[in-house]
Amino acid sequence: MPIEFCWPMERRSLEDYYEMILRCAKCEFCKNVFISNTEHWQFAKQCPPGERFGFAAYYATGRIEIARGLLEGELKWTDKLLHILYTCTTCGACEHWCSIFREVYPLKIIMEMRIKAVKEVGPLPAHKRLMENIVKYHNPYGESHEQRFEWLPSTVKTSGESSLVYFAGCSSSYRQQQIARSTVNILSKLGVKFNVLGGEEWCCGAPLFEVGLVDEAKKTLEHNIKTLNKMKVEKVVFTCPACMYTFKEASKYEIEEPKFELQHITDFLLPKLEKIKMKGLNEKLTYHDPCRLGRGLGIYEQPRKILKLIPGLELVEMPRHMEDSWCCGGGGGVLAQYPDFALWTASQRLEEMKFVGVKKLVTSCPACKTTLSLAIPPRLRRAREIQVVDVMELLSKVIP
Amino acid sequence: MGEKDPVYEELVNILGDRVSKDPEIRWTYTRDLEGPLTTDLKRLRRLPDYVVLPETTEEVQKIVLIARNYKVPITLESTRISVKGLAVAIRGGIFIDLRRMNRILEIDEENMTATVQPGVTIAQLSCELQKRNMLIPVPGTPATVSVVSNYLGCGWPGGKARMLSIGLGYRSVVGVEMVLPDGTILNTGSKSDVFIGKDFWPHGMGPDLFLLPYKAYGAFGIITKMTVKCTPIEKELKVFWIAYDNIDSAMEAHNRIVRLDLVPNLHLYAGDKYAGYANDTLESHDRMNRAQPEFQIILTLAGTKRQVEYQEKVIRKIAKETGGRIIVDKLPIYQSFIDSHLGMAGSFGAVWSMRYYTSRGGSWTSTPTLPVDKIPDNWKAFSRAILKDPDYGDPNFGRGEFWRSIIVYPVEGGHYVWGVEKGVDLFIQDPKCREMLLRLHKANLEEQAKVGISDPGFIKDWYTGSLGKPFGVHFEVSKKFKKTLDPDNVMQPGYIYP
Numbered sequence A: 001m002p003i004e005f006c007w008p009m010e011r012r013s014l015e016d017y018y019e020m021i022l023r024c025a026k027c028e029f030c031k032n033v034f035i036s037n038t039e040h041w042q043f044a045k046q047c048p049p050g051e052r053f054g055f056a057a058y059y060a061t062g063r064i065e066i067a068r069g070l071l072e073g074e075l076k077w078t079d080k081l082l083h084i085l086y087t088c089t090t091c092g093a094c095e096h097w098c099s100i101f102r103e104v105y106p107l108k109i110i111m112e113m114r115i116k117a118v119k120e121v122g123p124l125p126a127h128k129r130l131m132e133n134i135v136k137y138h139n140p141y142g143e144s145h146e147q148r149f150e151w152l153p154s155t156v157k158t159s160g161e162s163s164l165v166y167f168a169g170c171s172s173s174y175r176q177q178q179i180a181r182s183t184v185n186i187l188s189k190l191g192v193k194f195n196v197l198g199g200e201e202w203c204c205g206a207p208l209f210e211v212g213l214v215d216e217a218k219k220t221l222e223h224n225i226k227t228l229n230k231m232k233v234e235k236v237v238f239t240c241p242a243c244m245y246t247f248k249e250a251s252k253y254e255i256e257e258p259k260f261e262l263q264h265i266t267d268f269l270l271p272k273l274e275k276i277k278m279k280g281l282n283e284k285l286t287y288h289d290p291c292r293l294g295r296g297l298g299i300y301e302q303p304r305k306i307l308k309l310i311p312g313l314e315l316v317e318m319p320r321h322m323e324d325s326w327c328c329g330g331g332g333g334v335l336a337q338y339p340d341f342a343l344w345t346a347s348q349r350l351e352e353m354k355f356v357g358v359k360k361l362v363t364s365c366p367a368c369k370t371t372l373s374l375a376i377p378p379r380l381r382r383a384r385e386i387q388v389v390d391v392m393e394l395l396s397k398v399i400p
Numbered sequence B: 001m002g003e004k005d006p007v008y009e010e011l012v013n014i015l016g017d018r019v020s021k022d023p024e025i026r027w028t029y030t031r032d033l034e035g036p037l038t039t040d041l042k043r044l045r046r047l048p049d050y051v052v053l054p055e056t057t058e059e060v061q062k063i064v065l066i067a068r069n070y071k072v073p074i075t076l077e078s079t080r081i082s083v084k085g086l087a088v089a090i091r092g093g094i095f096i097d098l099r100r101m102n103r104i105l106e107i108d109e110e111n112m113t114a115t116v117q118p119g120v121t122i123a124q125l126s127c128e129l130q131k132r133n134m135l136i137p138v139p140g141t142p143a144t145v146s147v148v149s150n151y152l153g154c155g156w157p158g159g160k161a162r163m164l165s166i167g168l169g170y171r172s173v174v175g176v177e178m179v180l181p182d183g184t185i186l187n188t189g190s191k192s193d194v195f196i197g198k199d200f201w202p203h204g205m206g207p208d209l210f211l212l213p214y215k216a217y218g219a220f221g222i223i224t225k226m227t228v229k230c231t232p233i234e235k236e237l238k239v240f241w242i243a244y245d246n247i248d249s250a251m252e253a254h255n256r257i258v259r260l261d262l263v264p265n266l267h268l269y270a271g272d273k274y275a276g277y278a279n280d281t282l283e284s285h286d287r288m289n290r291a292q293p294e295f296q297i298i299l300t301l302a303g304t305k306r307q308v309e310y311q312e313k314v315i316r317k318i319a320k321e322t323g324g325r326i327i328v329d330k331l332p333i334y335q336s337f338i339d340s341h342l343g344m345a346g347s348f349g350a351v352w353s354m355r356y357y358t359s360r361g362g363s364w365t366s367t368p369t370l371p372v373d374k375i376p377d378n379w380k381a382f383s384r385a386i387l388k389d390p391d392y393g394d395p396n397f398g399r400g401e402f403w404r405s406i407i408v409y410p411v412e413g414g415h416y417v418w419g420v421e422k423g424v425d426l427f428i429q430d431p432k433c434r435e436m437l438l439r440l441h442k443a444n445l446e447e448q449a450k451v452g453i454s455d456p457g458f459i460k461d462w463y464t465g466s467l468g469k470p471f472g473v474h475f476e477v478s479k480k481f482k483k484t485l486d487p488d489n490v491m492q493p494g495y496i497y498p
């Protein structure tokens, strides 16, 4: 069951969470993977900032108390408090387990605190830059909007008639173009007619929602929804789970709602791939569940099934997988504001990959790919000793 | 220029960035589960002055010496699963969070022992022991609790492990390493015998200091290592449930079974506790509560195949002769027992525990230790207190005859009974709860007194007061020990020793 774990708006203010805050039992289930699944204790932890900084304040349990402190007027916004608040990668592990055990919803509380923080003291410097870039260039990197679709190979034909749109998202458009290119190649090879938004594709707003900049986020998200609604598309497919998650959450923000279906690319492709014979790939690799795709959208099986369809490919699971997955470290605005910590988190994942004896990690999210790749020590990266790829990149090689 | 803070500077010298005096960090060590229930939190405004995260015994020792030198109080916690505010720095000072001391130092398969630091959780140790077909007593608490802090407070195996055969958690301890308030590192158990130097048996040189740290809530020092005895996991395992309509027959069966030393575990549940564990809405809770028998004996049969066959035969006979009905082990909730028997309190068992707290909120009015013959009187006294309560006794509000529970836990052969856990259900968020609970507690004590049972009870103002007011010669003698070891009352002040 996917959980609703991000930038919630149902309650609309932190005050409304007070009774939930008091309900936190300090049971600490939110720190670990599901304990019955634990075979290797060194890989049983789930909250990156808690593990990195150690004090209770950095775990969900402490964050909840911080919210209480703010509400009771005992704590004020300080650099330390903002550090605590913004080192949460919004991975949703705490939210997932607490929703089963006690229903306190720590991540919802964290997100409400972020909304309050930007209202009262403004965004952190890196997040402010993201916001300015998104407002000005429609992407968080400050890249030229005109070049957004430069990745699109001239050989690939899009169809203005098609009721299916591929929403590439900023990461794949500017930073992980190989993912976007592979995706359109795969669609073409499978004979799927699709369209792209071109200049009308703007940032989905996820980087802003994640840090509490809801007002700005809503505008850019609504632009995309309105455009797609106007085009009367029936379905939008995504390679970026954060984009899809953000569209899915739209109904909470009193903006125009999507009149089209949303689907992750792995979910969309699986039935088609089951009907064809793919080329073999003699490789042993592991799969990293992106937080938004797994815990957020409940998509765990589809990428795995796709990988298992590839003849010769051996999929080895890391101790923390599916609901138990460890975050890449890049979410929640952390890579932008605290890159060292983000890369520490990613390096823990690479250790886990080493533990299961594989050198290639496949994931299904351009942001995870970026963060995990950045954490590979330069020597190993150069020698291609450790590789991080997206499912789409792998697939584009094996689809005849 | 800020004022000089020598305590902070010395702490930083030892621990670097593992010390903090940021208010945000300190604030997060101020409450636990029942805080909001038993105390008006807004009244409590005392924070520790520093929080530290030591990783080794030597670091703990240095922290203690700084505290002693500057007469700064120390409060400590291993995991804070506590429900009673046992680790709140009510006198300020240094707060020691021991979670970073989280290494399993040794698993000795030959002597069947495991040695852990205080941050090692029940889940963590069980996970490693299971691989070796070994287990330790597992409490009913979330398995995220520290082995050390749980066993220090007794370690109450809940509905799970082998309470009858192995006993409370602390009975499995074979030795600790402890930093005393003067910085001395003390070993108890066989390791205290310098000629042996190994933890394998709880009793070392005389006078035996084995029990010094138990139920002391840190007042006599900080445990930095604990060695516990492990038990092999049996081949054959069954869970039985016998239902009764009245407490007297249930107690007769209970007594016959424990006197035979027949099974490793047995509990007598009365009232709704089970419904609480198994349901997550008030409606389903109430439905199950009404449908289930009022008294249930829950047994674990374990051993070789032949042993279990024999246990089953005798249990069936006793059930028949005492008018009990055997409800076979088919309900899914038994999975929790089986998991826990394998050493995994934190799996389903604890999911149910947490559910129990979620759906209803539970609290105990008192948990006395009683001899077996006093149990029926105790139950009846509690029932009377409930029924005369304007809220709990009101069938429309409290449905009093259902929403109350006791659990009788016979321990170590069952010749005495530890814990008659008496619970009522309430909503932790409801402001009325505190008032109701205190009222019921008072009525319960009055009813108990009428049948000759005295019990200072559980309900105190844990956050602002102390752990009740211990009294008597026993306490006066312990005060002398405390004075000698800790003349300035630096360790955990405000709890046992004000």
Ligand SMILES: Cc1cc2nc3c(=O)[nH]c(=O)nc-3n(C[C@H](O)[C@H](O)[C@H](O)COP(=O)(O)OP(=O)(O)OC[C@H]3O[C@@H](n4cnc5c(N)ncnc54)[C@H](O)[C@@H]3O)c2cc1C
Binding pocket: A025, A027, B033, B075, B076, B077, B078, B079, B080, B081, B082, B083, B086, B087, B098, B118, B139, B140, B141, B142, B145, B146, B148, B149, B150, B151, B152, B153, B154, B155, B156, B157, B158, B159, B213, B217, B218, B219, B221, B222, B223, B224, B353, B354, B357, B492
């Ligand atoms: C849902 C639920 C169910 C529960 N069911 C059970 C049950 O079935 N059985 C059971 O036994 N308990 C049960 N508990 C209680 C819980 O297990 C206890 O709180 C626990 O045993 C104590 O551990 P702690 O982490 O809370 O201790 P802490 O908060 O770490 O400390 C408790 C006390 O011990 C002292 N202390 C801690 N560590 C050390 C140390 N290293 N040296 C010296 N002193 C120390 C502290 O100063 C404090 O006073 C339950 C709790 C919950 C929330």
Ligand code: SF4
Binding pocket: A023, A024, A025, A026, A027, A028, A029, A030, A031, A060, A061, A064, A094, A097, A098, A101, A102, A103, A104, A105, A106
């Ligand atoms: S947030 Fe939820 S899971 Fe975590 S300690 Fe609190 S109640 Fe337990």
Ligand code: SF4
Binding pocket: A030, A046, A047, A048, A049, A050, A058, A059, A060, A063, A087, A088, A089, A090, A091, A092, A093, A094, A095, A106, A107
């Ligand atoms: S969302 Fe992830 S990083 Fe944030 S507090 Fe929860 S577990 Fe920790």
